[in-house]
Amino acid sequence: MAEIQNPNQQGGGGGGFDSRTILAFSAVFLLIFLGMQYFKPKTPPASGHAATQQQKSSAPAAQSQTAATSDAGTAAPASSSQAAAPEANAVQAAAESETVIENELYRITFSNRGAEVKSWILKKYKNDDGKPLDLVNAANAAKYGFPLSLHVYDEGLQSRLNQAMYVPSATGRVNTPGTLSFKYSAGGLQVKKTFTFDSSYVIHAEVTATRQGAPLTAALAWPAGFGDQNTLPQYAASMIDTAKNGDVDQIKPKKVSGGATEQGPFQWAGVSDLYFAAIFLPDEAENTSLVTLHNTIDLPRDPKHPESGQVEHASVLGAGIGGTAATFSTRLFVGPKSLDVLESVNTHGGPSLEKAVTFGWWGWVAKPMFLLTRFFYDHGVRNWGWAILVLTFLLNIAMMPTRFQMMKSSLKMQRIQPEMDVIKAKYAKYKATDPRRQEMNKEMFDLQKREGINMFGGCLPMLLQYPLIYGFYRMLENVIELRQAHWLWLPDLSAPDPLHILPVFFIGSMFLVQFFTPSPGMDRSQQRMMAFMMPAIFGFMMWNVGSGLALYWAGSNIIGVGQQLVINRTSMGREMRALAAKRAAKKQGKIVNARR
Structure with a gap:
């Protein structure tokens, strides 16, 4: 889903959803993904x-013949003529x-x-x-x-x-x-x-x-x-x-x-x-x-x-x-x-x-997703690639409220950011190990609670996306229906894109998601870093996974871009852009003054 890659929930600190938080989530996601690949047995030990x-292959043929004779319960023939005589009741x-x-x-x-x-x-x-x-x-x-x-x-x-x-x-x-x-x-x-x-x-x-x-x-x-x-x-x-x-x-x-x-x-x-x-x-x-x-x-x-x-x-x-x-x-x-x-x-x-x-641990997600995809395939779509895109569209529409929730949480954090800065300045003289630092955390928590801000409101919706991604990964890896299933230039949706067109498209679409998402909690250098680093990380992950999963995720990015453009035209979107511009101007002013 597009939300996984969006740094639009950043707060300036103290419970905010800043770039370090996003990097942490990305690192966890990447480690889990690579761990699934690493622990998947690829080189089974020789038994x-x-x-x-x-040893059996090196045993002499005479030994095998002796064993066969012993199993039959017969004695060695007394003469060659007796050996050639067929058994009276043999059926062969x-x-x-x-x-x-x-x-x-x-x-x-x-x-x-x-x-x-x-x-x-x-x-x-x-x-x-x-x-x-x-x-x-x-x-x-x-x-x-x-x-x-x-x-x-x-x-x-x-x-x-x-x-x-x-x-x-x-x-x-x-x-x-x-x-x-x-x-x-x-x-x-x-x-x-x-x-x-x-x-x-x-x-x-x-x-x-x-x-x-x-x-x-x-x-x-x-x-x-x-x-x-x-x-x-x-x-x-x-x-x-x-x-x-x-x-x-x-x-x-x-x-x-x-x-x-x-x-x-x-x-x-x-x-x-x-x-x-x-x-x-x-x-x-x-x-x-x-x-x-x-x-x-x-x-x-x-x-x-x-x-x-x-x-x-x-x-x-x-x-x-x-x-x-x-x-x-x-x-x-x-x-x-x-x-x-x-x-x-x-x-x-x-x-x-x-x-x-x-389907493994993710069967509770993977199987229903497959059944939905198969329903679309059986009822008019008749192509597994297009059926995946239909499911992608519906899932993104269903999860759109989480995008709004993430942005609302981020916006609330930015509104109280000046008060948060005052509290942090009040306790700046104390070391991190000083017990009075706990008082700072309590004041910041009380402020958030008073303003109706849930410190997990920005990251929880993101976490809800992970089961969908891994469930879809498990589905694509295990259902035979996607074996050798074609879509446009892709010969097999269960295998990586042989031309790597889809991963490149994924990287480009993810960059657009970053570009159009307002990030009031970041300065411009952080925004540039996230805009290039996040697509690079996830693009690397998409390079050799099944093209069906890459299709699902790239489709989510494109839908996410469209959703973000719509949100940017709302009052909430305009306020977030204004806060981002104000914060950037303030930081730029500080930098100029420091140089003087």
Whole structure:
């Protein structure tokens, strides 16, 4: 809002709102803003699980083969002819094949190798290259596992389960609503996966796994993040989402232990990043367990110059869910973290999936602001940039009384400033540590009280603006609707302006706010300092934030300029300008006399 930058509430001292007060507020604002950026995890620490993975990759292939043979409960073959003889009741495919499931929302490609998903394309969303977004991160999945693979703690057995050639119930294309199943049986292992699809983002999965006839505890997993993750901030935004006994928790990467198991009951649990989620909703919350997966990859510290060789570790989160019985069933939501979409998912009495969208402490401001913006978008605006500007206009109109309150408070302070100066001169001979200084403060307070002046009247309205700014910041950072949303030259309202036109415009508009705002509590040197320093500070902050926020704030400045021009034509505005001129003339006279 424009009020945040206005030095129009300054008093000459003693409870007034002078330049030092404004600088203090600006410093606090800047520290909070930079603190949010600093404490936002950007370089998650490498997990201990990464070392385990390195050890695993260096293990000889013969060891894995031995483990697989041991898991099957079979002895070493007596001869090569016996080894070549097929198992009588084995169920396994001779060759790899693919099956595609498609509806209006997604296109899923299954491979019968491991009965896993190789591609999960969301048709309504694009990647950075403008192509349909594939939620399977192929590079990470090749290292750490593809979606709907099985997770067990025995590496050899897990490799066998996820490399086995399952027999699919269908190949080619399967229409929705429909069902696809995979079977595998060999060496004492029997596994069946059945998936059911409809027209929504939710699928149903049932897994039956036994070894030597006994239940095999295996978790159905989404192991390796998402396909929209390319940069360190995108990986750092991932988290594990859980709803356990009605309580929702979101675990950041630095707190996720790779391979850890947590017992339920879970209404839902899964993994998400800033805009997309894969969340399991078990058919029976009781006797469920959640496996958290945490691996790491190396990314260039500067994506624009990867040849520098400088890399940082990025966390790749995954999750799996399973039960204790031989057969486990669950629904699985894989899709956008859109409030409407998440709200439509039936959680069978559990917390709404809406809670997977993170607004943080400012949710009480951010969510209503988003709902208002979406209302304008849905009812005629049809562009998120213009919807933001409509909201900006209405918020500034609603907050206009605070602008008047700030100016009234400043004007009252200027009217009694001569009396305040007399009181200060009366006690000027005493040191700051002298107890009689308390008497001065009491006299000044009594004077303000007698004149009906609230010493906080000038700064409290300014403080009311901060929740709106931070709430809008949190909203823009978390709602998928603004991802890749265009406005004029801006290709993505959730990302910084690539041409930096908006930050420059913001700096210019803020300078105009300072220029047109009367400042009777400042001399001209202070006014010049504030006129240039304040736009520079806040312009720096706007340089690399989401362009939607910069649009909101620049729009507030322009509206603030218009409001100030109107106020300047009122009697209050004319009186403030007269006081400012009188004060400037008085100070100039003192300077001239001092020089003589």
